[in-house]
Amino acid sequence: MAIETYNTRPKILIPEKVSPDGLALLKESFEVDERKGLSAEQLKEIIGQYEALIVRSETKVTAELLGAAKKLKVVARAGVGVDNVDVKTATSLGIIVVNSPSGNINAAAEHTIALLMAVARNVADASQSIKAGKWERSRLTGIEAKGKTLAIVGLGKVGLTVARIANGFGMRLIAYDPYANENLATAASVTLLPNLADLLTQADFLTLHTPLIASTKGMISRAELATMKPTARILNVARGGMIDEDALVEALDAGTIAGAGIDVWTSEPPEADSSASRLIAHPKVVATPHLGASTKEAQENVSIDVCEQVVSILSGELPRSAVNAPIILPEEYRTLQPFVTLLEKMGSLYTQHYSGKVNAASFRTTFDITYEGALAELNTTKPLFAALVKGLLSPISETLNINIVNAELVAKERGILINEQRSRENVDAKPYSSFITLRARASRSSSQARQGRSASPLSSRVPQAQPPATGQAQLTPNTQAPAKETSEQVIQGFVSGNKPFISRLDRFSGEFVPQGTLLICRNFDSVGKIGYVGNLLGKAGVNIKFMNVAPLHDADEEEGSGSKEALMILGVEGEVTEAVRKGLISEEGALEASLVVL
Ligand SMILES: NC(=O)C1=CN([C@@H]2O[C@H](COP(=O)(O)OP(=O)(O)OC[C@H]3O[C@@H](n4cnc5c(N)ncnc54)[C@H](O)[C@@H]3O)[C@@H](O)[C@H]2O)C=CC1
Ligand SMILES: O=C(O)C(=O)COP(=O)(O)O
Numbered sequence: 001m002a003i004e005t006y007n008t009r010p011k012i013l014i015p016e017k018v019s020p021d022g023l024a025l026l027k028e029s030f031e032v033d034e035r036k037g038l039s040a041e042q043l044k045e046i047i048g049q050y051e052a053l054i055v056r057s058e059t060k061v062t063a064e065l066l067g068a069a070k071k072l073k074v075v076a077r078a079g080v081g082v083d084n085v086d087v088k089t090a091t092s093l094g095i096i097v098v099n100s101p102s103g104n105i106n107a108a109a110e111h112t113i114a115l116l117m118a119v120a121r122n123v124a125d126a127s128q129s130i131k132a133g134k135w136e137r138s139r140l141t142g143i144e145a146k147g148k149t150l151a152i153v154g155l156g157k158v159g160l161t162v163a164r165i166a167n168g169f170g171m172r173l174i175a176y177d178p179y180a181n182e183n184l185a186t187a188a189s190v191t192l193l194p195n196l197a198d199l200l201t202q203a204d205f206l207t208l209h210t211p212l213i214a215s216t217k218g219m220i221s222r223a224e225l226a227t228m229k230p231t232a233r234i235l236n237v238a239r240g241g242m243i244d245e246d247a248l249v250e251a252l253d254a255g256t257i258a259g260a261g262i263d264v265w266t267s268e269p270p271e272a273d274s275s276a277s278r279l280i281a282h283p284k285v286v287a288t289p290h291l292g293a294s295t296k297e298a299q300e301n302v303s304i305d306v307c308e309q310v311v312s313i314l315s316g317e318l319p320r321s322a323v324n325a326p327i328i329l330p331e332e333y334r335t336l337q338p339f340v341t342l343l344e345k346m347g348s349l350y351t352q353h354y355s356g357k358v359n360a361a362s363f364r365t366t367f368d369i370t371y372e373g374a375l376a377e378l379n380t381t382k383p384l385f386a387a388l389v390k391g392l393l394s395p396i397s398e399t400l401n402i403n404i405v406n407a408e409l410v411a412k413e414r415g416i417l418i419n420e421q422r423s424r425e426n427v428d429a430k431p432y433s434s435f436i437t438l439r440a441r442a443s444r445s446s447s448q449a450r451q452g453r454s455a456s457p458l459s460s461r462v463p464q465a466q467p468p469a470t471g472q473a474q475l476t477p478n479t480q481a482p483a484k485e486t487s488e489q490v491i492q493g494f495v496s497g498n499k500p501f502i503s504r505l506d507r508f509s510g511e512f513v514p515q516g517t518l519l520i521c522r523n524f525d526s527v528g529k530i531g532y533v534g535n536l537l538g539k540a541g542v543n544i545k546f547m548n549v550a551p552l553h554d555a556d557e558e559e560g561s562g563s564k565e566a567l568m569i570l571g572v573e574g575e576v577t578e579a580v581r582k583g584l585i586s587e588e589g590a591l592e593a594s595l596v597v598l
Helices: 020-027 040-049 061-066 087-092 103-120 123-131 155-169 180-185 196-202 222-226 245-255 275-281 296-314 329-351 384-394 408-416 448-452 529-539 578-585
Strands: 010-013 031-034 052-054 072-078 098-099 149-153 172-176 190-192 205-208 233-236 259-262 286-287 364-373 417-423 434-443 472-474 488-498 499-505 508-513 517-524 542-551 566-572 592-597
Touching: 010 040, 020 031, 020 296, 040 061, 040 448, 052 296, 072 296, 087 098, 098 259, 098 296, 103 123, 103 155, 103 205, 103 233, 103 259, 103 286, 103 296, 149 155, 149 196, 149 499, 172 196, 180 190, 222 245, 245 259, 245 275, 259 275, 286 488, 329 384, 329 434, 329 488, 329 499, 364 384, 384 408, 384 417, 508 566, 517 529, 529 542, 529 566, 529 578, 578 592
Parallel strands: 010 031, 010 052, 052 072, 072 098, 149 172, 149 205, 172 190, 205 233, 233 259, 259 286, 364 417
Antiparallel strands: 364 434, 434 488, 472 592, 488 499, 499 508, 508 542, 517 566, 517 592, 542 566
């Protein structure tokens, strides 16, 4: 009999040539599919199976592709430029985009220098000429780099590396980069100029090292070329699209620009009869097919860099160089992790426990999170914020992929307002060093207050959301909190030994671990209640794994009313049907009973 096997390891798609050094890190825990030569259509058809996608510059990671990538958690760019990735769409879908910001700097800089020298000394032309059996020494006379002015646009990592090498050639270095670090420029003997126009008129060699963004697209066009010396040579190892290719062909033909060394093109590979192909064919141009990062060393670097980040992300940790997420030091993340779990549980507990109790259709819920103790000293609370949003929404939606990348956006879309505050008071008085308190305030709109409707605690913008598979019922109307224009729920928790605990739920204080299936019963603190609940659950075949009793937080509350209330928190195993839950609510049993799965 044939046995069908299912591979449950997360799948990673690599549609381009990525160095095996990094891939080796993936193969232990993940299924790695290297599939080159896929069309955009084929890619879209299969992307739904993958949790990670690793690309270089050839794969166009479009909104359409991302829309079909239902499981995708990360797009890893094995290189620097992410202009082939629709980062905005990835962000809105909660997909992390990572790159390797420094793995190929040296390769790109050395390739720029290779083109500079090739253009200066007619290397490509001379090579073709001699291979054709010619001996053209005077036609191929070049110029020297020494003493010439190298004008750099974009003095970032690659631009600075080019400057340092060119400094060794004895070139004069000038740069235009409105955001450059002046100290680094001075240390590399580069003079920063305040505008592009001044730079262009002085350039013997012009080299571009900016990203392709709105401000750099077409930045060297007809007007700019016209201001340059006719002896000037232009280099581009950054991105096609920054130079107007038609304008450059015209300037080379007219002799108003002497030559060019180009590695990157407006469309790659260039189409026949395109402006890029005319430039490639031009005798004054040294052309390479986007080879800036193509060295063995750079490819090893970028591959290892992004594969390590893919492992981190698929293991639930944070990457070190995400393009669309805040960067958090790994040590800091380790400190935060148990609190991330705690806040997620608090959010989920809120949504499930108060489901049906708090109105939402036109309630606007504001959550105040207070971090006390060591947590108040944190540099960033972004992962905690994201954990709360995730916890609040996960019980009502299975498809929302919430993480630090999109949490703020999702919260905003859902009308969830979250205020974070830090409190350094009372730390010594508390037995644990860090506490988190969540206060939820829901204010009823005046029209609803009149109608007295009730719905889910989350925003009015989730009308179709399914209620959680849990329930909450009241014994009689007069056991409920009196109807108020505003109401507040409080959940407090802490972490001990890396384990999250809830220490307060509304008016009740008592410690319990927010894990598994919990039955939370509010009852009068009197004889027989526990027995009643235990007996009923036993009859229904529900096993009680643990039980905690949480008395009133404020001992003075309800004094004089005769009977105080308490919460019973039961960790249960076995199915608690709606009938069983409702059965717990009786005069001998509980006033309320809710079932939450954490
Ligand atoms: N051909 C290839 O294979 C490779 C190409 N690259 C490309 O090289 C470019 C530079 O890479 P890095 O130096 O690593 O980036 P980087 O981010 O370190 O440097 C870019 C610099 O451009 C400057 N800049 C931004 N807008 C500007 C503007 N409007 N005018 C002037 N300067 C501006 C920034 O201030 C920054 O200093 C990127 O586009 C990257 O994709 C990088 C590696 C290999
Ligand atoms: O890193 C970059 O920005 C590059 O342009 C390198 O592209 P590649 O990975 O060689 O397709």
